[in-house]
Amino acid sequence: MDKKFKILIVDDQPNNLKLFQKILGETYELKFAKDGTNALIATDKHKPDLILLDIMMPEMDGYEVCRRLKENKQNTHIPVIFVTALDTVEDESKGFQLGCADYITKPISSPIVLARVQTHLELHKARKKLETVNQNLIITVDEKTAEIREQNKKLLTLNKQLTREKEKALASARLKTEFLEQISHEIRTPLNHIVGMSQLLGMDCESMDESEKDEMIKAIMEGGEQLTRTIELLMEVAQIKTNNYQIKLESIDLNKLIYEVIDLHKDIADKKALSLSVEPFPDPVEIMGDRYSITKIIEHLIDNAIKFTPKGSVKILSEHTGKDSLSIIIEDTGIGMSQKYQKNPFEPFSQEDHGSSRKFDGNGLGLALVKHCCDLNNVQLLLESTKGSGTRFTIILKNLN
Numbered sequence: 389m390d391k392k393f394k395i396l397i398v399d400d401q402p403n404n405l406k407l408f409q410k411i412l413g414e415t416y417e418l419k420f421a422k423d424g425t426n427a428l429i430a431t432d433k434h435k436p437d438l439i440l441l442d443i444m445m446p447e448m449d450g451y452e453v454c455r456r457l458k459e460n461k462q463n464t465h466i467p468v469i470f471v472t473a474l475d476t477v478e479d480e481s482k483g484f485q486l487g488c489a490d491y492i493t494k495p496i497s498s499p500i501v502l503a504r505v506q507t508h509l510e511l512h513k514a515r516k517k518l519e520t521v522n523q524n525l526i527i528t529v530d531e532k533t534a535e536i537r538e539q540n541k542k543l544l545t546l547n548k549q550l551t552r553e554k555e556k557a558l559a560s561a562r563l564k565t566e567f568l569e570q571i572s573h574e575i576r577t578p579l580n581h582i583v584g585m586s587q588l589l590g591m592d593c594e595s596m597d598e599s600e601k602d603e604m605i606k607a608i609m610e611g612g613e614q615l616t617r618t619i620e621l622l623m624e625v626a627q628i629k630t631n632n633y634q635i636k637l638e639s640i641d642l643n644k645l646i647y648e649v650i651d652l653h654k655d656i657a658d659k660k661a662l663s664l665s666v667e668p669f670p671d672p673v674e675i676m677g678d679r680y681s682i683t684k685i686i687e688h689l690i691d692n693a694i695k696f697t698p699k700g701s702v703k704i705l706s707e708h709t710g711k712d713s714l715s716i717i718i719e720d721t722g723i724g725m726s727q728k729y730q731k732n733p734f735e736p737f738s739q740e741d742h743g744s745s746r747k748f749d750g751n752g753l754g755l756a757l758v759k760h761c762c763d764l765n766n767v768q769l770l771l772e773s774t775k776g777s778g779t780r781f782t783i784i785l786k787n788l789n
């Protein structure tokens with residue numbers, strides 16, 4: 389089970405503390421402080437993921453608490469949301485200048501509190517993951533730079549090899565730049581959506597009806613989920629590409645595994661009114677393989693089939709293709725791929741439709757991960773597709789023992 393986010397609530401009014409306990413207590417781990425001094429102590433002790441801070445408090449007001457928090461480098465990353473009855477532009481401006489992340493105005497509204505808290509916790513979580521990804525990239529770049537320098541010393545006497553390595557380095561730099569640009573785009577787009585919707589809720593919440601609020605909250609949550617999926621896929625691809633993934637061989641019941649994956653996607657297919665069917669192996673079939681990566685192969689191919697099939701069906705077929713080989717076929721009646729795109733569909737961030745012509749969400753990492761997982765397991769992957777008619781992937785597992 390995922391560890392609960394930790395929230396520190398600072399308010400000198402017991403009734404307000406009880407109200408926040410009622411709104412947030414079931415979902416988050418809550419810590420409380422009744423004044424500014426104890427808020428600073430509790431922050432150092434509990435290291436919360438987010439702070440809800442009342443402004444109007446005796447002795448030390450919320451502005452001063454926020455200022456002292458942000459002076460400490462260990463606390464600068466913690467989002468602070470002011471809770472206040474003050475609603476002038478000057479009040480808000482002062483708070484943002486001190487480093488607060490957002491405002492919640494009194495009287496306190498449960499949906500607003502939940503939405504603001506969830507939004508900033510998702511942003512906080514995304515920033516942490518992004519920092520980890522960036523750190524891994526920096527480490528990788530430093531390692532590659534050291535290797536290139538060492539190679540250059542040796543290549544001084546080998547002109548032909550120097551030329552080849554120079555061309556390779558240029559190509560690597562170009563791909564690196566494109567890779568970083570695409571990462572920036574895939575992360576910035578949902579982040580902008582989340583921030584934009586949050587600002588709209590903050591500026592014009594009182595004039596909105598409940599359906600408009602629900603729609604905006606749903607958009608914020610979808611943006612957070614899209615951001616999370618992108619970062620998780622990036623981490624998985626990076627882990628495999630940098631050879632940090634350790635294969636764990638175990639016995640796998642293929643029929644059971646296929647049905648487990650199907651159960652995860654059935655609701656999505658039902659919502660699109662797609663026929664999702666399975667033809668399992670006629671007899672129980674067990675193979676030795678890495679469960680996680682083989683699951684990812686089947687999972688992402690089924691996910692893509694459902695995603696890119698507006699209507700019709702997605703079929704999973706299983707068959708013996710030889711003494712020591714089996715095939716799992718994932719076939720759909722979706723939009724298909726052009727012959728040109730089929731030449732290299734497994735490149736990270738590769739997508740056939742771009743810009744305003746895109747009709748389907750996605751970050752172009754799913755098939756890249758599938759290809760790496762196939763390579764890890766010595767699995768052959770065949771692709772057949774016709775633009776406008778559908779796609780058929782064949783997973784061939786060999787040397788099963």
